[in-house]
Amino acid sequence: GIQVEQSPPDLILQEGANSTLRCNFSDSVNNLQWFHQNPWGQLINLFYIPSGTKQNGRLSATTVATERYSLLYISSSQTTDSGVYFCAVEGMDSSYKLIFGSGTRLLVRP
Amino acid sequence: DTEVTQTPKHLVMGMTNKKSLKCEQHMGHRAMYWYKQKAKKPPELMFVYSYEKLSINESVPSRFSPECPNSSLLNLHLHALQPEDSALYLCASSQGAGTGNEKLFFGSGTQLSVL
Secondary structure, X not given: OOXXXXXXXXXXXXXXXXXXXXXXXXXXXXXXXXXXXXXXXXXXXXXEOOOEEEEEOOEEEEEEHHHOEEEEEEOOOOHHHOEEEEEEEEEOOOOOOOEEOOOEEEEEXX | XXXXXXXXXXXXXXXXXXXXXXXXXXXXXXXXXXXXXXOOOOOEEEEEEEOOEEEEEOOOOOOEEEEEEEOOEEEEEEEOOOHHHOEEEEEEEEOOOXXXXXXXXXXXXXEEEEO
């Protein structure tokens, strides 16, 4: 099946810093989503981005499907950005099977 | 309303108990999902329902029994669980147009402990 790798696995930032999270995937996909899981376990859908670039406030994401990677940018980080960021993909022949990467655990210090 | 509601938030059960997890959405979505998440691991897909019919079962043991009584509700019936089944159980929904490739909305989960 499709493999999803995220880097870095852990990241510590000072409040106000910027960061880039990366997601590599092993095969063509027709669905890619970024999620933030807060310390209470809630998974929030940040972006639905199988290709192209999107921005939402301080967050933006870019997926280059032909090169099989996606990037999540966090600017001017805040303590509330802490948590785990997951990339999830659905392979071309795997309708409804969204497979999660292992995540990037982010801690933003005040 | 963009909420997926799961109850209960926490559940402790013995290995001989029978319990059920409930999930509800009112977004008109026709695809609903159960995911299992162990501590410090990513969510893993268990089941997918599309138009109230089970379309994906990821080889889940029969002690987990899903049910979709209508388009808004999804249940997960639990029986004779093992301590290693302790995990966060997440419900999700998506539009369900029939081809996958959809944005998923997750509930806040049920934290299950099996003693």
